Amino acid sequence: MLKMFIESLKNLFSEPATLPGFGTEPPKGYRGLIVYNKEKCIFCTKCELVCPAGAIRFIYPEDGSRNLEYKYNPYLCIYCGECVRECPKEGALIQTDKMPEPATKEDNPNETWFEIEKLAEESKKKWQLALAKKRQEALKKAQQAKQGKKEDNQDKKN
Amino acid sequence: MGNKMIVPFGSQHVALPEPVRFVFETENEIITNVEVDVGYVHRGIEKACQTKIGYKQVAYVVPRICGLCSISHNMAYIIAIEKLLEFEAPKRAKYLRVLAHELDRIHSHLFAMAHVAEAAGYENLVMYLFRDRELVMECLELLTGNRVQFDYGCIGGVNRDLTPEVEKELRKKLKKLEERLFWFRDVYLNDYTLNLRWKGVGVIPKEMAEKYNAAGPVARGSGVRTDARAEFDALPYRELGFEMVVYEDGDIWARNMVRMDELLISMRMIWNVLDGLPEGNYKENVKGMPKGEAVCRWEAPRGELFYHVRGDGKQILTRMRVKTPTFSNIPVLKELFIGANYADVPAIIISFDPCLSCTAR
Numbered sequence: 050m051l052k053m054f055i056e057s058l059k060n061l062f063s064e065p066a067t068l069p070g071f072g073t074e075p076p077k078g079y080r081g082l083i084v085y086n087k088e089k090c091i092f093c094t095k096c097e098l099v100c101p102a103g104a105i106r107f108i109y110p111e112d113g114s115r116n117l118e119y120k121y122n123p124y125l126c127i128y129c130g131e132c133v134r135e136c137p138k139e140g141a142l143i144q145t146d147k148m149p150e151p152a153t154k155e156d157n158p159n160e161t162w163f164e165i166e167k168l169a170e171e172s173k174k175k176w177q178l179a180l181a182k183k184r185q186e187a188l189k190k191a192q193q194a195k196q197g198k199k200e201d202n203q204d205k206k207n
Numbered sequence: 208m209g210n211k212m213i214v215p216f217g218s219q220h221v222a223l224p225e226p227v228r229f230v231f232e233t234e235n236e237i238i239t240n241v242e243v244d245v246g247y248v249h250r251g252i253e254k255a256c257q258t259k260i261g262y263k264q265v266a267y268v269v270p271r272i273c274g275l276c277s278i279s280h281n282m283a284y285i286i287a288i289e290k291l292l293e294f295e296a297p298k299r300a301k302y303l304r305v306l307a308h309e310l311d312r313i314h315s316h317l318f319a320m321a322h323v324a325e326a327a328g329y330e331n332l333v334m335y336l337f338r339d340r341e342l343v344m345e346c347l348e349l350l351t352g353n354r355v356q357f358d359y360g361c362i363g364g365v366n367r368d369l370t371p372e373v374e375k376e377l378r379k380k381l382k383k384l385e386e387r388l389f390w391f392r393d394v395y396l397n398d399y400t401l402n403l404r405w406k407g408v409g410v411i412p413k414e415m416a417e418k419y420n421a422a423g424p425v426a427r428g429s430g431v432r433t434d435a436r437a438e439f440d441a442l443p444y445r446e447l448g449f450e451m452v453v454y455e456d457g458d459i460w461a462r463n464m465v466r467m468d469e470l471l472i473s474m475r476m477i478w479n480v481l482d483g484l485p486e487g488n489y490k491e492n493v494k495g496m497p498k499g500e501a502v503c504r505w506e507a508p509r510g511e512l513f514y515h516v517r518g519d520g521k522q523i524l525t526r527m528r529v530k531t532p533t534f535s536n537i538p539v540l541k542e543l544f545i546g547a548n549y550a551d552v553p554a555i556i557i558s559f560d561p562c563l564s565c566t567a568r
């Protein structure tokens with residue numbers, strides 16, 4: 050008890066342990082928000098696949114091209130950094146030490162994100178269909194070209 | 208004949224930050240019967256891990272089971288998976304895993320001890336414990352990049368290396384912390400108030416602890432020699448100077464002293480890791496899919512954590528089962544209450560250091 054008393058007296062005159070009025074700075078290497086760089090991305094969608102929280106989604110273009118749109122939900126992200134480690138292209142995804150701003154009602158983070166999720170799924174289906182169509186057409190063209198060539202050859206032979 | 212009374216305790220209670228509900232039947236303040244309900248925060252994590260999430264991602268989902276021993280869940284899971292994949296982590300990774308895990312044990316034990324002190328009404332000791340706990344929280348933040356959810360272990364090693372700058376900071380902070388730990392030990396051993404409040408209260412005899420299968424500091428405080436670290440060979444505990452702490456008394460004071468002495472042992476292991484960290488990779492690539500069955504026993508701060516995984520060569524596991532230490536301690540807790548004074552209930556429950564988010568998952 051005496052010990053506690055002495056310690057308490059000491060603390061009366063020492064500096065406060067908490068900082069009045071300020072938040073603490075995150076240390077170097079703090080795991081925070083993920084930043085995306087479209088120029089470097091090769092659209093492999095590996096980050097979307099490995100994300101445990103599903104915080105990265107890609108919206109696929111309708112024309113079946115590989116120009117995907119990156120969507121990220123900082124409130125769903127658990128900052129594990131798995132996407133950054135998995136990304137094959139260095140610099141396409143970077144983990145910063147920033148924390149997200151708290152979301153307000155105006156941001157409506159839930160509803161907005163649900164729509165994005167829906168859109169991502171639908172657009173992926175459409176994109177796959179479009180891609181399959183494109184492939185079929187390409188196949189047809191190639192076959193036609195082949196046949197044309199054959200006919201040409203036959204014509205020449207005749 | 209006294210007055211029979213039914214007293215509910217929880218699921219929200221001022222003395223207990225955890226959602227657990229006890230219904231006590233009391234007679235003249237003495238408890239005659241008790242019912243327990245632990246399922247208030249069930250989140251279905253096991254089910255999600257078996258149906259939705261790939262086995263690599265599960266390593267980042269299971270830590271969310273519990274905030275205080277997140278690293279235990281993470282590592283028990285990855286070690287079980289590594290057994291399935293027949294992979295052995297590099298030596299440096301093993302040392303770093305011990306480092307993170309023991310730091311986590313320190314912060315969890317300090318938290319538990321602070322709560323027990325709070326239940327005894329010893330407010331300034333709580334404040335000191337929490338103030339010095341901040342040091343170890345900062346260490347963990349430096350090492351892993353986050354205060355609570357460390358996401359440190361991954362299948363194949365650990366996610367971050369220990370850089371020389373971080374090591375320097377760690378040494379500085381840990382030195383300060385170690386001094387404080389010795390001071391706390393002195394207080395816990397000699398303080399008049401604490402001895403008066405805790406000695407001889409909530410006594411679990413050795414036979415009872417064995418019969419009801421107690422785990423962790425609760426069992427060790429009753430003289431049962433059980434610690435998964437003593438039998439576990441996936442991490443080099445013995446090499447790093449692990450020693451089991453056992454007290455014979457079985458009361459609240461003994462449980463607390465087990466925690467206190469374990470802090471010092473953890474501290475010793477951490478120094479040994481920092482001094483003897485081997486060179487080499489901290490992470491290696493693992494190939495293959497989990498096929499077959501594996502279990503992992505892991506000593507979490509609250510006792511033995513058990514993981515069972517089964518896979519059939521696909522991305523998603525077919526079975527994942529977690530058994531948490533608090534769940535093992537509920538039967539002995541229930542038995543202990545019969546015949547105890549109602550006024551001792553908060554202190555007894557908190558001396559068990561229950562973690563209900565683990566238990567209900």
Ligand code: SF4
Pocket residue numbers: 083099100101102103104105125126127128129130131132133
């Ligand atoms: S840090 Fe983790 S949760 Fe966040 S986007 Fe990357 S993989 Fe997903």
Ligand code: SF4
Pocket residue numbers: 089090091092093094095096097135136137138141142
């Ligand atoms: S993993 Fe990297 S390269 Fe691939 S889609 Fe994501 S950001 Fe782009």
